[in-house]
Amino acid sequence: MIFQGNFQYFDIWDAVESGLYYAIVGFYFLIFAYFFLMRFRTSKKFYWLYFSLLFLFLAAGRVFFITYYFYIPELLGTMPNLELVGLLNILYRLATFSTWLGIACLMGVFGTLIFPSFTEEIKPSEKEDLKFKVKMFLRKNQVRITFKILLILFPIVIGILALTLPDSLFMDPDFNKAPYNVGIELITILGYPAGRFVLNFIFLPLMVIVIPILFVYLALKTFGVLRRSYALNAIGFFIYFIGRIAQGLLDTVGFYHVRALLPPLLILLSLLIIVIGNHYEQLK
Numbered sequence: 569m570i571f572q573g574n575f576q577y578f579d580i581w582d583a584v585e586s587g588l589y590y591a592i593v594g595f596y597f598l599i600f601a602y603f604f605l606m607r608f609r610t611s612k613k614f615y616w617l618y619f620s621l622l623f624l625f626l627a628a629g630r631v632f633f634i635t636y637y638f639y640i641p642e643l644l645g646t647m648p649n650l651e652l653v654g655l656l657n658i659l660y661r662l663a664t665f666s667t668w669l670g671i672a673c674l675m676g677v678f679g680t681l682i683f684p685s686f687t688e689e690i691k692p693s694e695k696e697d698l699k700f701k702v703k704m705f706l707r708k709n710q711v712r713i714t715f716k717i718l719l720i721l722f723p724i725v726i727g728i729l730a731l732t733l734p735d736s737l738f739m740d741p742d743f744n745k746a747p748y749n750v751g752i753e754l755i756t757i758l759g760y761p762a763g764r765f766v767l768n769f770i771f772l773p774l775m776v777i778v779i780p781i782l783f784v785y786l787a788l789k790t791f792g793v794l795r796r797s798y799a800l801n802a803i804g805f806f807i808y809f810i811g812r813i814a815q816g817l818l819d820t821v822g823f824y825h826v827r828a829l830l831p832p833l834l835i836l837l838s839l840l841i842i843v844i845g846n847h848y849e850q851l852k
Contacts, residue, residue, distance in 0.1 A: 577641050581828040586638045588832035589630055595839050596627035603846070618676030619846075625673060629666035632659050644747060653743045653750045660738065661731050664767070668727030671775050672720045678778055679716035681786065726771055730763065737763030768816075780805040800845025808838035 603620035607613075636659040643652055730738065736755045743750050757765040783802035787795050811834030818827035 575642055576644060578638060581825055582638055585828035585832065586634055588829070588836070589634050592832060592835055592839070593627050593630050593634075595836065596623045596630065599839060599843060600624040600627065602843070607846075613680075615677060615680045618673045618680065622670050622673035622677070625666050625670035629663045629670065632663035632666060635659055636663060649748050650750050653739070653748055653752075654735075656743070657735050657739055660740075664730040664738075665727040668723045668730065671772075672723040672727070674776065674779055675719040675723055676716070678782060679719040681782060683712040683715055723775060726767065730767060733763055737761055776805075776809055780809070797845050800841050804838045804840075804842035804845055806838075807834055807841065811835040811838060 600620050600623040603616050603623070608616035608620055636656060640652070640656055640659065643655075735752060738761055739752055739754060741754060741756075741759070741761065742748070744752060744754070755762045780802045783798045783805065787798035787802060790798060811831045814834065815827060815831035818824075818830065
């Protein structure tokens with residue numbers, strides 16, 4: 569292999585995969601700058617602040633993951649294995665924490681869309697049924713602000729827990745095998761670290777699936793430019809999450825060559841669609 573003389577594990581496919589993720593990180597920063605400087609700065613709407621910070625946190629998380637997967641393993645043999653695994657666990661925690669901060673921003677977007685500001689008053693109907701009372705309750709400013717804050721705080725709390733809970737809940741099981749052999753007893757669910765299992769297979773799908781579904785709903789309820797904008801956002805986020813899921817699945821089944829190309833290309837495609845979708849929204 570081209571890298572065999574200098575690296576222990578980093579081969580040509582790792583170079584291709586990491587290069588594509590570098591491109592994704594650069595794209596993240598460009599999108600952050602666009603939404604923050606061109607949209608939030610001029611509109612002062614929290615929707616665009618959340619949307620811009622989402623990509624900033626995703627960029628930070630991806631940088632930590634790049635270091636975790638491609639570079640730190642090359643230090644094997646230069647320091648005690650326990651210290652090396654400790655460094656890997658710190659990077660994984662920081663990457664996970666940054667990702668959940670990004671999800672908190674997604675929840676900010678979600679809260680802004682489902683709890684918008686109301687300028688008109690609702691006239692009471694002749695019969696104030698339960699549906700009407702709930703509608704009136706949700707239109708109270710304090711209630712909407714409270715729900716928005718809770719939506720943002722929930723993923724932040726999860727990120728803090730991922731940053732602080734013991735390694736036995738989050739460490740990669742492979743670190744107990746050669747060449748690391750650290751011998752840390754893990755708390756597992758179905759053979760998977762319990763912390764990772766709960767985050768990746770329970771909380772993460774629940775939190776992220778609501779965003780494309782919400783955009784689909786909004787696309788069905790609107791017309792013209794807004795419908796195209798919401799539809800493209802829905803498609804973009806669906807493709808993005810498919811790319812993230814494909815990365816883990818391909819890694820598990822061992823299709824390393826496909827994993828090096830397909831997931832990052834899907835993510836790049838999704839980012840392009842999201843940018844186009846939000847450019848449509850600017851035409852409103």
